[in-house]
Amino acid sequence: MPKITIIAGARPNFMKIAPIIKAIEKARFDSAQRPGKDIDFRLVHTGQHYDKKMSGSFFEQLGIPEPHANLEAGGGSQAEQTANIMVRFEKELQENPADVVLVVGDVTSTMACSIVAKKLNTQVVHVEAGIRSGDLTMPEEINRMVTDSISDHFFTTSEIANENLRKAGVEEARIHFVGNTMIDTLLSNIPNLIDxxxxxxxxxxxxxxxxxxxxxxxxxxxxxxxxxxxxxxxxxxxxxxxxxxxxxxxxxxxxxxxxxxxxxxxxxxxxxxxxxxxxxxxxxxxxxxxxxxxxxxxxxxxxxxxxxxxxxxxxxxxxxxxxxxxxxxxxxxxxxxxxxSGEWKKGGEIPLWDGKTADRIVSILYQLY
Missing domain, CATH: 3.40.50.2000 (Glycogen Phosphorylase B;)
Structure with missing residues (x-):
């Protein structure tokens, strides 16, 4: 049974991990397809951002379980926050070892927890890997680049992200084009939107x-x-x-x-x-x-x-x-x-932004671990 620690540090991260947790829980009951195999997950909130709207109702609305741990590592400068997250997550991972640490997006927690995991010889998978703005003045760009440089597997949202990873020397077997978990959350919640x-x-x-x-x-x-x-x-x-x-x-x-x-x-x-x-x-x-x-x-x-x-x-x-x-x-x-003047472009569908991304991620995690 693989043990996965899932990291979230800010509100957008929770939108991205919500469908992954749902897909893991759904797969637990799918014993016919995967007899004798299960995923055990631990949800860690680094506390990077304090958000008064992240109350119990927030987790309830999005169907997210309360985090198993909150590291409460928010506040301070970029360096102080990174250091706080790393020190506290190192202790968390030593006390609760995992086979895999799953990080999402591009916040400071994503980078900090990836570094800690790799130094403790734990595999890292990055959801929303490979996206790039080319703007090194953005802290998020640094977080993306560092995380992708040490991740073991990459779950991507687009062919453009795939190509960015290939150019960085990542071999094809570690790139998994799955779609966008943020869109999973959006599509599943459109009927529940609140005026x-x-x-x-x-x-x-x-x-x-x-x-x-x-x-x-x-x-x-x-x-x-x-x-x-x-x-x-x-x-x-x-x-x-x-x-x-x-x-x-x-x-x-x-x-x-x-x-x-x-x-x-x-x-x-x-x-x-x-x-x-x-x-x-x-x-x-x-x-x-x-x-x-x-x-x-x-x-x-x-x-x-x-x-x-x-x-x-x-x-x-x-x-x-x-x-x-x-x-x-x-x-x-x-x-x-x-x-x-009514001349705006219509736009079209983006491949794999179909609400089934998390199912694909969990299916690949079963194959890998």
Whole structure:
């Protein structure tokens, strides 16, 4: 019976591991296909991000069991956080040895726990491996590169990711093109999405009658003048439609300092996963600097504009509904014009983003271990 330690460090990680845990639990009852073989898993939350919305209801909504351990290693600088996670996870893995450590995505916990596992001679598998932005100023890019350089097996979301790994010298037998577990979670939860009951002038949101905006990256929010220009470009280009902005606390403070305000701009508290995807699904379009949201908008067929100069998810542009606008506020106007005139591209299906990724991952884990 292989023992797998599954790592999650921040809220998006839990969206990615939720379907894997469900697939493991489902496979436990599938004794006809795999007699005498089972997977024993231990879920470890590093506590990298404190998130008040990650309560018991969060785990319940997504069907995730409460973590077996919370290392509570959040806070501090990048180096302090990495060190805290490594020290605490080393103790956790020594006390609860595993055959495999499974990491997802590209947060600090992903890299830190991979290093600890390899130094304790434990196999590492990386879910969402091989994605690259080419931007070494992003901490996530460093995390991806380090994790992929020491992983034993790679579960990938796209052929582009496969090619990135091949170029890095990874042999084909260790690359497993399985799809996207984030999309497993999205598709399984679309029937459960929750209307957050946002009111504008006393009325609820009208389907396709508003924009959703998210901003959190330093390139967009740290320079006050640039942020002011970007917000003005968004207000100028969105016609008479409301712009719903669930505000990250860090961004809220900056916006408060600048004094950006408009009757169509509606700041709301950060939303739960089911609430946020409700407003995305029903939006006219999304303007964002997040990577994960570009995947979700593509699957839901919602136009998306990414305020970044690069992306690690190019398939959302070549096959999906996303466009890479850049961080210069002057770039935004033509994209908004195209959208408002009804000329936005439709996008299509992305291979293996079909809700069955976790089943494929667990099937391969059975073969490997």
């Amino acid at each position: 957050p009951k946002i009111r504008i002038n006393g009325e609820g949101l009208k389907e396709k009658g508003y924009f959703v905006l998210t901003l959190h990256r330093p390139a967009n929010v740290d320079e006050e003048e640039k942020l002011k220009e970007m917000m003005q470009a968004i207000i100028d280009g969105t016609g008479d439609l409301p712009v719903i902005f669930p505000v990250h606390p860090r961004t809220a403070k900056i916006l408060q300092n600048i004094g950006i305000d408009h009757e169509r701009l509606h700041y709301v508290e950060p939303l739960s996963y089911l609430e946020f995807n409700y407003i995305v699904k029903n939006a006219k379009a999304v303007i964002t600097d997040s990577g994960g949201i570009t995947e979700e908008t593509t699957v839901m067929g919602v136009p998306c504009m990414t305020l970044r100069d690069n992306t690690e998810r190019p398939e959302t542009i070549t096959m999906g509904t996303n466009e890479l606008v850049g961080t210069d506020p002057k770039n935004l106007s033509p994209y908004l014009d195209k959208l408002m």
